[in-house]
Amino acid sequence: MNQIPMTVDGAEALRTELRRLKHEDRPRIIQAIADAREHGDLKENAEYHAAREQQGFCEGRIQEIEAKLSNAQIIDVKKMPNTGKIVFGVTVTLYNTSTDKEVRYKIVGDDEADIKNNLISVNSPLARAMIGKQADDTAVVTTPSGEVEYEVVAVEYL
Structure with a gap:
C-alpha cells in the first residue's frame, strides 16, 4: 500500500x-x-x-x-528547511482576488482535513494548485462556480 x-x-x-x-x-x-x-x-x-x-x-x-x-x-514541516515553497504541512495565507479577502489554510492529509478549522486536504483542488508556489505567486483554482484566482501572501513552516 x-x-x-x-x-x-x-x-x-x-x-x-x-x-x-x-x-x-x-x-x-x-x-x-x-x-x-x-x-x-x-x-x-x-x-x-x-x-x-x-x-x-x-x-x-x-x-x-x-x-x-x-x-x-x-x-514535520518544523524540521524541514523553509524554502518558501508551498509543500505538504505548511500554513499558507492566500488572497482571493475576486472576493478581496485573505484566507489561511494548513495543508494536511485526507484524514486530517477539516475546513471549519482551516485544514485542507493535500488532494483538494486548492492545495494541488498551490503546491510548489511561493509568496507573490498566483494560482487559478477551478471551482464549481468558476475559476478563482488566489495570490500567495505568506508560506509558514509552523
Whole structure:
C-alpha cells in the first residue's frame, strides 16, 4: 500500500483515538455484551445486538487506524528547511482576488482535513494548485462556480 502523508498532529490524534478505542470503548462494549447476555434469550435482546454492532464498529475503526498509522509518512514541516515553497504541512495565507479577502489554510492529509478549522486536504483542488508556489505567486483554482484566482501572501513552516 502507498504511504499516506500525515502531519505530526494528525498522527497523534489517531494514536489518541486508538488508545481510547482499545482501553476505554472496547472494555465498555465487552462489559455491555456480558451484561446483555445475562438477560437471557439473545434472539430478542436489543441491548445485546446493539452492543455487538458497537463492537463491530469499534473493531473496524481500530483496524482502520492501525492500517493508516502503519502506512503513514509523518511529515514535520518544523524540521524541514523553509524554502518558501508551498509543500505538504505548511500554513499558507492566500488572497482571493475576486472576493478581496485573505484566507489561511494548513495543508494536511485526507484524514486530517477539516475546513471549519482551516485544514485542507493535500488532494483538494486548492492545495494541488498551490503546491510548489511561493509568496507573490498566483494560482487559478477551478471551482464549481468558476475559476478563482488566489495570490500567495505568506508560506509558514509552523
